[in-house]
Amino acid sequence: MKPGPMILQLVAACLACSSHAATAGAEAAPLPQSASTASIDARVQALLAKVKQSLRPLKGGTFDMGDWGNESGQYYDIDPYSRPLHKVTLDGFSMMAYKVTYDDFDVFTDAIGNERIDMDALKIDDRAPRRPAGVSWYGAKAYCQWLGKLTHLAFDLPTEAQWEYAARSGGRRVLFATDNGKIERPRNFPKEWTDEEKEPPLPDVGSYPPNPAGLYGMSENTHEWVQDWFDEGFYKISPLKNPSGPAIGTKKVMRGSVGGKAEIAAMVFMRTGKIPQPMETTYPNEVDWSKRVMVPFPGYSSYIDSNFRCVINEKN
Numbered sequence: 127m128k129p130g131p132m133i134l135q136l137v138a139a140c141l142a143c144s145s146h147a148a149t150a151g152a153e154a155a156p157l158p159q160s161a162s163t164a165s166i167d168a169r170v171q172a173l174l175a176k177v178k179q180s181l182r183p184l185k186g187g188t189f190d191m192g193d194w195g196n197e198s199g200q201y202y203d204i205d206p207y208s209r210p211l212h213k214v215t216l217d218g219f220s221m222m223a224y225k226v227t228y229d230d231f232d233v234f235t236d237a238i239g240n241e242r243i244d245m246d247a248l249k250i251d252d253r254a255p256r257r258p259a260g261v262s263w264y265g266a267k268a269y270c271q272w273l274g275k276l277t278h279l280a281f282d283l284p285t286e287a288q289w290e291y292a293a294r295s296g297g298r299r300v301l302f303a304t305d306n307g308k309i310e311r312p313r314n315f316p317k318e319w320t321d322e323e324k325e326p327p328l329p330d331v332g333s334y335p336p337n338p339a340g341l342y343g344m345s346e347n348t349h350e351w352v353q354d355w356f357d358e359g360f361y362k363i364s365p366l367k368n369p370s371g372p373a374i375g376t377k378k379v380m381r382g383s384v385g386g387k388a389e390i391a392a393m394v395f396m397r398t399g400k401i402p403q404p405m406e407t408t409y410p411n412e413v414d415w416s417k418r419v420m421v422p423f424p425g426y427s428s429y430i431d432s433n434f435r436c437v438i439n440e441k442n
Contacts (some may be wrong), residue, residue, distance in 0.1 A: 182220060184387055186215070187299075188215040191361075214366065215367050215368070216287060216368055219439045221437045222436050223437075225240060225259075227259055238271075241424065251327075254327070258431075262423060262428040283351060286354045305337060313334070350435065352379045403423065
């Protein structure tokens with residue numbers, strides 16, 4: 127499945143953007159001393175070409191969003207967050223086939239003069255060019271908006287309705303966003319590991335087959351930021367047309383494998399909320415909890431399994 131001709135034409139035209147556009151919106155942040163403007167511009171153009179190739183279009187439509195339950199009438203999700211089942215109608219949009227990688231995000235932070243993410247000793251071993259980037263919600267939002275500025279297209283984080291519709295390849299009733307709607311380890315889902323074993327690194331993007339919509343890794347052992355504020359009861363009042371979540375909140379919705387490594391956590395309708403800028407303990411080895419200090423992760427850094435991808439919304 128490939129992007130529609132109109133979006134392809136628009137993105138192709140924007141690949142010829144001037145070198146000044148590569149750092150648009152970053153006037154307050156100087157370029158890193160170690161990277162020349164010319165090399166950064168070349169990396170930005172290469173990233174835009176990559177993004178162009180990764181876009182997967184999804185036609186608009188209506189689907190039943192949420193946990194539909196099994197044939198016996200029992201819900202799959204033990205939490206009520208994914209209920210009630212409700213109809214949603216979406217306009218068409220295009221979504222990146224892959225989660226944004228560290229290589230991708232490094233182009234962004236280098237271009238705007240920000241520090242690179244997840245460079246601390248605790249996460250550096252998990253950092254590899256083709257692994258999904260561990261980013262805060264604010265970093266994910268900034269990246270998508272940056273692409274929008276460069277291309278003059280409506281790039282943004284997906285709403286959770288868009289995310290679920292895409293994971294279900296246009297709203298099909300499949301439990302997992304795999305090539306066949308099932309989990310078959312290790313062919314289309316990460317290999318199982320025990321608590322006694324060392325946790326394996328996150329798989330590189332594209333390590334497993336895509337779902338029928340051509341999207342990779344939407345049912346794996348990570349979770350993805352979406353646009354919406356989290357409200358566990360929002361489905362009771364969700365509008366029919368293009369819902370975008372509550373107007374305010376304290377946590378942002380995360381989709382994907384939201385509850386751990388178990389298969390049940392990766393069902394397409396599972397949802398949870400996390401604060402958009404994660405906090406970490408500065409002195410985790412301090413026995414006295416009263417002396418521990420919680421501070422935000424530096425810059426756009428986050429937990430390694432807090433990932434994302436962007437969409438292009440149709441302009442009506």
